[in-house]
Every structure is written in C-alpha cells, then in structure tokens.
Amino acid sequence: MRSLSPEEAALWARVTTTIRPLSREVASTPAIAKAPEPITAAKPKGRVPATRPPALPPKRTENIQGATLDGRWDRRLSSGRIQPDRTLDLHGHSLDRAWEAIDRALERAIASDDRVLLLIIGHERKGDPPLERGRIRAAVNDWLAVSRHANRIAAVRGAHRRHGGGGSLYIILRKN
Numbered sequence: 001m002r003s004l005s006p007e008e009a010a011l012w013a014r015v016t017t018t019i020r021p022l023s024r025e026v027a028s029t030p031a032i033a034k035a036p037e038p039i040t041a042a043k044p045k046g047r048v049p050a051t052r053p054p055a056l057p058p059k060r061t062e063n064i065q066g067a068t069l070d071g072r073w074d075r076r077l078s079s080g081r082i083q084p085d086r087t088l089d090l091h092g093h094s095l096d097r098a099w100e101a102i103d104r105a106l107e108r109a110i111a112s113d114d115r116v117l118l119l120i121i122g123h124e125r126k127g128d129p130p131l132e133r134g135r136i137r138a139a140v141n142d143w144l145a146v147s148r149h150a151n152r153i154a155a156v157r158g159a160h161r162r163h164g165g166g167g168s169l170y171i172i173l174r175k176n
Contacts, residue, residue: 069154069157069172073155073172074157077157077170077172078160079160080160080161080162082116082160082170084117084118084163085109085112085114085115085116085117086109086112086116086117086118087117087118087120088101088105088117088118088119088120089120090102090119090120090121090122090136091120091122093136095136095139098140099143102119102140102143102144103148103149105119106147106149106152106153106171106173109171110149110152110173113175113176114173115172115173116172116173117170117173118159118163118168118170118171119169119170119171120164120168121137121167121168121169122134122137122167123137123166140169144156144171152173152174153172153173153174154172154174155172156170157169157170157172158170
C-alpha cells in the first residue's frame with residue numbers, strides 16, 4: 001500500500017470535512033497526520049528454510065469408475081471396438097438377485113481369465129428419488145467397490161452405443 005502525496009492528503013482533508021455522520025452521535029474528526037511509512041518485514045538472519053509445498057489431501061480409496069487405463073484401452077472402449085468376453089443382463093432382477101448375479105458373473109469371468117464383462121443395467125431414470133426403477137443402476141458402482149472381487153477390477157466404463165450405451169457398463173478385469 002502506498003502513502004498519500006501532500007496534494008492527495010490535502011484533497012482528502014477537504015473531502016472528510018464535508019462528510020455528515022449517519023448516526024446522531026457527535027463524531028470526532030481525527031486530525032490528518034502524515035501517513036505512516038509502510039512496514040517492511042525484516043530479513044531473517046541465518047539459513048532460511050525452503051518454502052514447503054502445500055500439504056496434499058489424504059489419498060482416497062480408488063474409485064473404480066474413474067480408474068485409469070492406458071490410452072489404447074480407452075480408445076478401444078469409446079469406439080466400440082472391444083468385444084465383451086461375457087455379458088450379464090440384470091433386467092427383471094431384484095436388488096438382492098442382481099447383487100448375487102454380479103458376484104457370480106465376476107467369479108466366473110475371473111476363473112476363465114476374461115478381461116471385459118458387459119453389465120446391462122438399464123438406462124438412468126431422471127426424477128426425484130426414490131424411484132422404483134433404476135435402483136440397480138444407482139447401486140452398482142458401490143457394489144463393485146465393496147465386492148470381494150474389487151481388487152481384480154481394473155476399471156468400470158460406460159458402454160459403447162452398440163453394446164447398450166447409457167444402459168450398460170464395461171467392467172475391465174485385471175490380468176492374473
């Protein structure tokens with residue numbers, strides 16, 4: 001912050017004499033004094049430690065929906081050039097039956113060294129919860145994250161239009 005020049009200080013003094021207080025109390029007008037010199041920090045003596053970068057937030061558990069794959073995998077998935085090794089359609093399943101079916105399908109896919117599982121879960125339903133339809137879709141990412149097979153899931157991606165688009169997911173499994 002810079003200090004006022006003598007001309008600016010004189011102008012400011014004239015302005016402050018025209019100010020009328022908002023309250024009925026008598027305001028005391030402070031005398032305009034010479035602006036104080038700006039305070040500069042004294043240079044530290046001795047060795048100055050390097051500034052530390054800001055602390056990083058704690059590492060969160062891996063979100064399989066946002067897990068990274070190499071660019072080749074992502075290009076193949078987004079273009080629909082991946083052919084799923086196994087498909088599981090969850091239409092008509094209750095929440096409990098859907099969870100059991102996902103668990104069995106993951107177990108079979110891992111046992112047979114499949115890499116891509118296509119999970120058909122139905123399109124997202126817009127509207128205020130609770131909706132009777134769309135409960136499986138709302139729960140599937142949480143199920144996969146806490147599944148006994150979660151350490152074998154490399155990533156979860158939305159499926160290409162030819163494989164169901166917004167109503168399906170690719171589950172990419174890690175190699176053995």
